[in-house]
Amino acid sequence: MPTFIYKAITPQGQIIKSKMDDASKLSCVRKxxxxxxxxxxxxxxMSITKGSPKSRHNNNTKKVEKPKYETTARVQAKKEEKQSxxxxxxxxxxxxxxxxxxxxxVFSQNFYLLKKANFNNIHALSTVIExxxxxxxxxxxxDVLAGVESGExxxxxxxxxxxxxxxxxxxxxxxxxxxxxLENSLQQGVKYLDDTDALNKxxxxxxxxxxxxxxxxxxxxxxxxxFGVPMLEGVFExxxxxxxxxxxxxxxxxxxxxxxxxxxxxxGVVAAIAFAFVTYINTPRGRYNFDYFKYTMPVFGKLxxxxxxxxxxxxxxxxxxxxMRIQDALEVSKNVIKNTVMLSMIETSxxxxxxxxxxxEPFENAxxxxxxxxxMLKIGMxxxxxxxxxxxxxxxxxxxxxxxxxxxxxxxxxxxxLVGIVLIFFVVVVLVPCIQMYMGNFLxxxxxx
Numbered sequence: 001m002p003t004f005i006y007k008a009i010t011p012q013g014q015i016i017k018s019k020m021d022d023a024s025k026l027s028c029v030r031k032x033x034x035x036x037x038x039x040x041x042x043x044x045x046m047s048i049t050k051g052s053p054k055s056r057h058n059n060n061t062k063k064v065e066k067p068k069y070e071t072t073a074r075v076q077a078k079k080e081e082k083q084s085x086x087x088x089x090x091x092x093x094x095x096x097x098x099x100x101x102x103x104x105x106v107f108s109q110n111f112y113l114l115k116k117a118n119f120n121n122i123h124a125l126s127t128v129i130e131x132x133x134x135x136x137x138x139x140x141x142x143d144v145l146a147g148v149e150s151g152e153x154x155x156x157x158x159x160x161x162x163x164x165x166x167x168x169x170x171x172x173x174x175x176x177x178x179x180x181x182l183e184n185s186l187q188q189g190v191k192y193l194d195d196t197d198a199l200n201k202x203x204x205x206x207x208x209x210x211x212x213x214x215x216x217x218x219x220x221x222x223x224x225x226x227f228g229v230p231m232l233e234g235v236f237e238x239x240x241x242x243x244x245x246x247x248x249x250x251x252x253x254x255x256x257x258x259x260x261x262x263x264x265x266x267x268g269v270v271a272a273i274a275f276a277f278v279t280y281i282n283t284p285r286g287r288y289n290f291d292y293f294k295y296t297m298p299v300f301g302k303l304x305x306x307x308x309x310x311x312x313x314x315x316x317x318x319x320x321x322x323x324m325r326i327q328d329a330l331e332v333s334k335n336v337i338k339n340t341v342m343l344s345m346i347e348t349s350x351x352x353x354x355x356x357x358x359x360x361e362p363f364e365n366a367x368x369x370x371x372x373x374x375x376m377l378k379i380g381m382x383x384x385x386x387x388x389x390x391x392x393x394x395x396x397x398x399x400x401x402x403x404x405x406x407x408x409x410x411x412x413x414x415x416x417x418l419v420g421i422v423l424i425f426f427v428v429v430v431l432v433p434c435i436q437m438y439m440g441n442f443l444x445x446x447x448x449x
Contacts, residue, residue: 003045004028008037019045026146029160099164103134105193107141108169112186121148121182140164153177168192168311171335178332179319188314202408210415217422222256224430229253232433245433252429284340291339295368299410303403304339305368310396311336312346317389326385327353341366370399 004020006028022028025042032039107128114124125145132138140161147157155174158165169189176185232245245253259266280286295305315333320326327350334346345366349359360381364374373392380388 004042005045006032006042007040008032009040024146024150026143026150026157026160099134099137099140101193101197103132103137104165104169105190105197107132107137108186108190108193112183112190115183115186121154137164154182166193166196167338168336172315174335175315175318175332179322179324181318181322184318192311199404203411206408206411207415210412210419214415214419214422217419217426221422221426221430224426225249225253225256226260228430229433246428249429249433288340288344291341294339295341299407299414303400303407305342306396306400306403308337308339308342309363309369309373310393310400312342313389313393313396317386317393320386320389326359330359 002021002023004022004025006020020028020031022031025044028042029039032042110128110131111124114127115121119127122145125141125148129138129141129145132141143160144154144157148154153174155170155177158170158173162170169192172185172189172192173182176182179185229245229249281290293301295301297304312333315336316326316329319329319332324332330346330350330353334343337343337346345362348362352361353359358378358381360374360377363369363377372395376388376392376395377385380386380392
């Protein structure tokens with residue numbers, strides 16, 4: 001049985017390091033968690049057999065005369081040493097390689113195609129692992145495969161790697177496995193990764209150039225005030241003129257001096273505000289209020305709500321198509337949501353079903369869904385809910401696309417406005433004094449003209 005070296009944290013916060021004999025890395029992690037320990041790292045040790053060349057070399061104390069020519073064994077030993085160096089370099093490169101959205105998307109796409117071709121999970125995972133290029137992801141998928149072979153669901157192993165697989169993606173897999181429609185969940189997972197990646201690229205394309213410009217202008221402003229204003233004041237003093245720099249330039253120069261002298265005060269204030277904010281949102285009430293703000297915030301609020309509600313309805317549709325009751329479909333589907341406001345609405349909906357009330361009412365009372373959305377669900381309850389949710393998703397996809405188009409039009413205007421304000425301030429504070437200096441009006445004051 002292989003031996004694993006593990007490092008874990010106790011409930012008291014102490015870090016312990018020890019060894020454990022177990023069948024697999026996954027089994028070792030589970031055993032640590034059952035004992036109340038939080039694993040940090042688990043790695044298998046490399047054992048050396050008694051008959052290995054290394055042990056024979058260590059036990060051999062007799063001096064052997066060095067041959068004049070290298071024997072075949074010595075040449076082979078050099079080759080093995082060179083291979084071990086290459087292996088170490090490969091291991092070092094693997095440890096620094098990151099798992100990207102593209103890697104997860106390629107895995108999901110390949111796994112979906114194999115499932116569509118009626119491969120079982122073990123056969124599909126084994127095939128995907130062989131074609132996976134990223135060594136880190138390959139090792140993780142091997143752990144997932146080991147879990148499936150031992151009778152576990154895929155999502156249970158993926159939950160150990162929540163820093164690799166997105167939370168929503170894991171729960172999409174969970175909904176698919178529990179509802180028996182993993183193929184559809186994988187298709188949704190691929191679409192989710194594609195949409196997220198496309199949105200991130202659009203936002204970066206709009207925001208990054210303006211952000212760099214914004215930061216560059218601020219840096220130029222501070223540098224010009226710190227070094228340029230004293231130089232201009234020195235010129236005025238040498239010529240003996242009574243002319244002064246503009247009041248706003250002098251005020252900003254004094255502000256920068258105070259900021260440099262007492263830098264720890266604003267730094268402490270910012271750190272205190274950040275600490276208070278993090279502490280607040282870690283409380284149940286603070287988390288709820290912050291999640292509600294996400295749904296009602298300007299520009300992005302409506303889009304965030306639409307994406308969450310659409311994701312919920314897609315999961316509910318999958319469960320209904322597999323014969324689940326609506327309360328069970330909601331119970332399973334809530335795993336794809338992380339926002340506490342949406343989760344509270346789902347819990348209220350489930351409770352309403354048990355007491356004989358409408359499960360649509362909490363979404364309607366929240367005033368976050370459109371009237372069209374709630375009316376379609378009400379009609380679906382009177383006719384065919386599965387068919388109506390499918391039509392609702394088509395409507396919501398169009399609504400999401402329209403909302404994203406509006407955001408893409410508004411974002412450049414907001415970023416240009418901020419950059420323009422900073423640029424005007426830079427002109428007034430820095431360029432105006434330089435223009436006055438260039439025009440030479442202060443020379444008339446210096447010579448009494």
